[in-house]
Amino acid sequence: MYVPKRVVTNDDLAQTLDTSDEWIRSRTGIARRHIAGEHESSAQMAIEAAQAALQVADANPREISLIVVGTTTPDYVFPSTACQVQNALGAVHAGAFDLSAACSGFVYALSTAHQAIASGEHDLVLVIGVDTLSRRLNWQDRGTCVLFGDGAGAVLLRAAEGPSGVLATVLGADGSGGDVLIIPASGCARSLTPEALAENLHTIHMNGQEVYRFATRVLASATEQVVKKAGLTMDEVDVIVPHQANLRIVETAAKRLKMPMERFVTNLDEYGNTSAGSIPIALCEAIAQGRIKPGSNIVMVGFGAGLTW
Numbered sequence: 153m154y155v156p157k158r159v160v161t162n163d164d165l166a167q168t169l170d171t172s173d174e175w176i177r178s179r180t181g182i183a184r185r186h187i188a189g190e191h192e193s194s195a196q197m198a199i200e201a202a203q204a205a206l207q208v209a210d211a212n213p214r215e216i217s218l219i220v221v222g223t224t225t226p227d228y229v230f231p232s233t234a235c236q237v238q239n240a241l242g243a244v245h246a247g248a249f250d251l252s253a254a255c256s257g258f259v260y261a262l263s264t265a266h267q268a269i270a271s272g273e274h275d276l277v278l279v280i281g282v283d284t285l286s287r288r289l290n291w292q293d294r295g296t297c298v299l300f301g302d303g304a305g306a307v308l309l310r311a312a313e314g315p316s317g318v319l320a321t322v323l324g325a326d327g328s329g330g331d332v333l334i335i336p337a338s339g340c341a342r343s344l345t346p347e348a349l350a351e352n353l354h355t356i357h358m359n360g361q362e363v364y365r366f367a368t369r370v371l372a373s374a375t376e377q378v379v380k381k382a383g384l385t386m387d388e389v390d391v392i393v394p395h396q397a398n399l400r401i402v403e404t405a406a407k408r409l410k411m412p413m414e415r416f417v418t419n420l421d422e423y424g425n426t427s428a429g430s431i432p433i434a435l436c437e438a439i440a441q442g443r444i445k446p447g448s449n450i451v452m453v454g455f456g457a458g459l460t461w
């Protein structure tokens with residue numbers, strides 16, 4: 153994993169915004185977030201996380217045959233972030249592409265990589281979740297800017313005989329909720345004109361309450377679905393690594409699932425919502441803390457714009 157060095161606290165935000173540490177903490181569980189500096193970007197963070205993953209796995213970048221990067225904040229429209237990673241690592245035998253599923257980007261990329269290996273086409277696949285949403289925030293909008301941070305996480309998947317690895321995946325989408333969480337301008341539909349810039353249409357526009365309702369529903373239902381598909385019961389799940397959007401969303405889903413909060417990994421206080429980076433960052437920390445060990449049954453569950461889960 154990689155997060156920017158610069159830390160912005162709730163009190164820092166309260167200096168320029170009509171908000172408070174108390175409001176942000178009690179409504180979201182967030183205390184700090186790491187925000188990219190001038191020389192940090194999605195590609196740079198993805199490369200740092202990928203290099204760390206290669207080191208942990210003791211793998212050679214020349215063995216990687218596919219790189220999938222879940223991101224909606226690429227450095228450029230093209231070349232893709234994945235191609236920048238491929239070049240920086242010297243992964244000369246790898247194909248590389250970005251995948252756009254907002255905060256669900258990592259789980260979508262992980263599912264794609266799993267299928268690529270299961271098909272027999274690929275042996276070693278690099279999966280990265282990364283976002284630099286700080287560059288897509290309206291820092292005057294207290295309803296959105298307090299929620300997000302920047303960061304990246306990476307995993308390597310290697311072909312092996314089961315029963316370990318990815319047991320089951322469930323992907324879902326509901327495009328009818330596209331306007332609930334949207335960056336209206338800077339794509340082909342609406343160019344980045346001076347008018348669009350003045351109206352902050354290149355930043356995140358969100359209906360927070362709608363997203364909240366959607367998130368609590370799918371977090372619980374997608375978890376139940378995937379556990380069933382894997383042939384397990386909820387009691388056999390050791391750890392759930394949810395997308396880190398809001399502590400209250402996780403608490404509500406935990407109640408619906410009748411699972412104690414101790415089984416959920418949360419690190420919102422330190423990072424806020426790092427979008428596609430959030431699940432792999434939480435995964436890394438949980439492994440480092442000894443909460444996830446070989447043989448653990450874990451569920452990773454994301455949700456985000458699209459809507460996707």
Ligand code: ACO
Pocket residue numbers: 170171172175176179180254255256294295296298299333358360361363364367397398425427455456457
């Ligand atoms: N500080 C102080 N007051 C605030 C702040 C703030 N940072 N933000 C909003 N308020 C105010 C509002 O203006 C409103 O004031 P009013 O009553 O005078 O109009 C009041 O607080 C209540 O606002 P609500 O929007 O009703 O607050 P709510 O309790 O719903 O919490 C929140 C808002 C935290 C955004 C919540 O709705 C939420 O977490 N939603 C989900 C958001 C999310 O997870 N988004 C990311 C999804 S993942 C992805 O793909 C990017």
